[in-house]
Amino acid sequence: MRAEDGDVALETLFLPFIDGSIAWPSSGGALFLRARDGWPLHQRAWPGLRCEQSFRPAADALERSGLPLADEDDTSRVPLVLVLPPRQRDEARALFARALARCAPGGRVVACLPNNEGAKSGEADLSRIAGAVSSLSKNKCRVFWTAPLDGPADAALAAQWAQADAPRPIADGRFLSRPGVFAWDRVDAASRLLAEHLPHDLAGRAADLGAGYGYLASELLTRCAGIRAVDLYEAERRALDLARTNLASFADRVALQFHWYDVTRGLDGDYDVIVCNPPFHAQGRGDRPDIGRRFIAVAAQALRPGGRLWLVANRHLPYESELGAHFPRVRTVAQEGGFKVVEAVRA
Template structure:
């Protein structure tokens, strides 16, 4: 959610520095974990600010705005660490532990969470790691910060929480996943329905748009021996890293390629097959059917004439007009449990972006 569309968490995060409750560090720099772009980031200069973001659309927006982007494997410490904590609690706890680890001696951690996404729990969690915190509330959000730190108050708990987000085996060891990624601890039922209907004769060059931790890609390669190459496109780097692990068994048989990429910006390629369970939210809870429609348009452009899109979606999402406009043949293959599986075949006419 962009700040100028009401990203009140981003605005509230910077409130203590705007109203004088906290000073911006004169030296030592600042790290912003799960950073997002928006006007609060540009309302004044924030010297030494480095932004880190694993979700490609947000990372792209930060880069376009001129923000300095850091890497997750950089272990430099900073005088200030800002955090926009995620909803998933294990993931948020691990992020707090990481924020403290990245905080230089005498530095502070400052975090913000909307009230309806666990602000009180998040404030309590940070206090358990770092000792007493101060806070302000505004815009139905809570911003809270530590005293100057010299490591965690509870080092054992910090170590435990740092591992709370670690990759782990799920589904009886079939896959490796981690908290916070889509359907992280299970097989998504919509994706399962699509996999069950993939015909064994699919062959050639394939792509998985919005691949997540790699479930659909794994099922496609397991069921369809004629697939010779597979490109996985995923916007969340934390999920894409998992797909490398989950697809490792196919590396000797199929040419695999992994892309940290925002599919809505288009893809290059000429594919025989595309599988897709498109997202219908961005990073909020509001339905965003425009994202799914854009995935359909991108798939149509990237398929060869006669190429096939196999898509699953919630039955209520209005994708039929886009499918009919972009494809020569569209067939609903299955409807079950609130989901629909669609096969769409690209016509011989070239589809424009």
């Protein structure tokens, strides 16, 4: 796999080491923030490389490839920090600040972004807190790196940016959220529509697939007194940590479990109710309806006979055939604002 059909940002990130623009550290190791697996990580040995990733499918892929995952609580400093910044700018700025904090004296930070995902802005942001950077462009991406560092060039701004993605109240203080998680600064309109149509007679053991910061699970527990347990499954650990806080007030009434987990791998659960606003993107921009279809199949396998799936999705997403293949009873409950709410009952 090469740039034309692979992860071009990952490939471009390693170009300065391949062409000799900068040297890989001979000792002390390297930390890769928001790491993704791919052939550039295996084209040669990268001594001492450790990877950090909060998105479970990507973390699983790194582990399957034999790449060691770093402990996110580790604050040790290393001579090289690699970064694939996210698209959300506050989150990316916080990541740049953390990269500088993890960089040992004399070390470098190296980052890469696609041109159409803010490469110039990312380069400018890193230079604001780290000083002058060098860069090269290839594969419609830009990789940029600092000079050897002795702390941030603007320590006050770096400290400010380190808190740029900190949790904060949203929805009139009802929830905590943070930049970078799905619909981070609001209640998602599709999830709200689903919540408004949840029947009050839902009861028993429930699961929320793709739980985010916990909105749907909170609405389910608020509206349905018969729910006695909820398992929340979420692939993004930053969102799941928020859900723990946002549902803490229900812990004395129901059994809550929080799973940092890739739902597409299947579930061993045995549920009466599943609620779901399935993701239809992975870490890229394109639609991925296959993820939603897999969520439907997994939900069907995890429901008890007579169990009910309540799902919301964009109206254009082709989920009907998957629903029909797994559920004998499927009905569209509502269509509004470009979304559809569906109830499916297992035989």
